[in-house]
Amino acid sequence: MEYAKYIKSIPDFPEKGINFRDITSLLQEGPVYRAAIDELAAFARERGAEVVVGPEARGFVIGGPVAYALGLGFVPVRKPGKLPRAVETVTFEKEYGKDELCLHKDAIKPGQRVFVTDDLLATGGTIDATIKLVRNLGGVIAGVGFLIDLAALNGKKYLKDYDVLSLIHY
Incomplete structure (x- = not known):
């Protein structure tokens, strides 16, 4: 499916020079949203998540x-x-400073195969921190999936060791 046609680009949001990729327009289209979720789910299933x-x-x-x-x-x-x-x-660097993410210590069992997913891959800080949390608890990354990959921001540099599916590439 051509998912990109359901993404709206909003220039100069949240600040001048940013071309914001708005996923809410895709989420509003039930059959398109379902197809995207089904495709990501199939990818995760194939990897034994x-x-x-x-x-x-x-x-x-x-x-x-x-x-x-x-x-x-x-x-x-x-x-x-x-x-x-x-x-x-885990504390990590973002475009505008430091941030922290947390995961319940009992949420991942050692050796458990984990599919990590988010809406968008940009600079990769959030997904890298998420993967570190999973790995710190002994989880195994089965795969990683996104609706959108903003390739120019090079977030994939954190994902070289993993199977990755992005449904839309900008």
């Missing part, structure tokens, strides 16, 4: 449905202070 992990917030609208389609659990990666049990935390 046992659980799906996604960072907040847009990773939830991709990862949750992928997990549901596979009949697997979904594990949310959150900002500090959002998860109620003991957490593993």
Whole structure:
């Protein structure tokens, strides 16, 4: 399917010079959203995923449905202070400074095959931090999936060791 035609580009958002790729227009098209989720789920299934992990917030609208389609659990990666049990935390660099992500320490079993997914791959900091959290808990990365890869931002540099599926490339 030609998913890119369902993505709206918003110039100068959130600041001048940025061409924002808005996934909400794709999410609003039920059959298109379903096809994208089904394609990501098939990729995860082929790699033997046992659980799906996604960072907040847009990773939830991709990862949750992928997990549901596979009949697997979904594990949310959150900002500090959002998860109620003991957490593993990773600090990472973003375009505009440092950030932190957290994962419940009991969310991933050692050796468990994990499919990591998010809406968009840009500079790769968020997905790299998410993968580090999973690996710190003993998880094995079964694959990584995105709706969009902004290739010019070189986020794939963090993903050389993994099977990756991106449905749209800019």
